Amino acid sequence: MKSKAFFPTVIFLACIATTKVIGQTNTDALRIAEIDKSYWKEISRTVKEGDFEGYKATCHENAVLVTTSGKNKYSVPMTAALAGWKQGFLDTKNGKQMDNVQFRFSQRIGGETTAHETGIFYFTSHDSTGKLIAESYTHLEALLVKQGDKWVCLMEYQKSKAAKEEWDALK
Numbered sequence: 001m002k003s004k005a006f007f008p009t010v011i012f013l014a015c016i017a018t019t020k021v022i023g024q025t026n027t028d029a030l031r032i033a034e035i036d037k038s039y040w041k042e043i044s045r046t047v048k049e050g051d052f053e054g055y056k057a058t059c060h061e062n063a064v065l066v067t068t069s070g071k072n073k074y075s076v077p078m079t080a081a082l083a084g085w086k087q088g089f090l091d092t093k094n095g096k097q098m099d100n101v102q103f104r105f106s107q108r109i110g111g112e113t114t115a116h117e118t119g120i121f122y123f124t125s126h127d128s129t130g131k132l133i134a135e136s137y138t139h140l141e142a143l144l145v146k147q148g149d150k151w152v153c154l155m156e157y158q159k160s161k162a163a164k165e166e167w168d169a170l171k
Contacts, residue, residue, distance in 0.1 A: 031110050035117070039144060039151040040103050047101045047123075050093030052086055060145060060152045067158040069138050078153070088125070097133065098126045103140070104170035113146040120162045120170060137162035 039058060046055035063078035091097045105119035118141050125134035139159040144151045 028108070028110070031112075031115065032108055035108075035110075035115055035144065035151050038149075039153070044101055044103070046089075047092070047099050050089045050091070050099070052082075052089035052093070055085075055089065056082055058152055060147070060154045063153050064155045065158070066155065069158045069160050078156070096128055098128075098130075100124050104167060106170055110144075115142075115144040115146075115151070117142045117144065120167050122167055137164060137167050139166075 042058055043055065045051070046058070059078045059082070064075060065078050065081040066075045067073065088097070088099060092099045100123070102122045103119055104122075105117055107116075107118040109116045119139075121138055121140050123134065123136050123138070124132065127133050139162045141155075141157040141159060142153055143155040145154050146152075
């Protein structure tokens with residue numbers, strides 16, 4: 001008799017666990033799709049178009065940039081980083097250069113209003129004749145928060161240089 005009662009209980013518990021995993025997966029998929037559309041695609045668009053104000057709008061007012069990917073390791077308010085990047089946006093907007101950035105992810109953790117994204121970004125810059133002037137693969141972590149219906153960056157951590165093979169592995 002114990003075995004008859006045990007079997008339906010196991011099936012019931014397995015169904016509950018499956019429902020919970022499916023629910024989490026759907027929730028995660030919705031969040032990721034929302035972040036892709038309202039944040040990562042917007043970052044790519046603003047870089048490509050040289051839309052400095054659009055890029056700035058993707059950052060929380062207290063956002064921080066951390067970098068350990070080059071010779072210098074530092075942490076600065078995003079406002080300081082933006083000031084340093086502004087000329088590149090203006091040059092892109094005025095046709096003096098063509099910039100692009102793409103993202104691929106190895107881990108995406110989040111909830112209803114927070115997300116931690118880990119991956120690699122691939123940045124290229126060409127001069128007005130199409131000659132490549134900059135190219136880099138960089139390991140990235142980003143901490144995002146949702147404000148209203150929009151995701152914004154609270155912290156961007158450019159960790160280290162990445163290899164093309166690492167980028168390719170994240171397809």
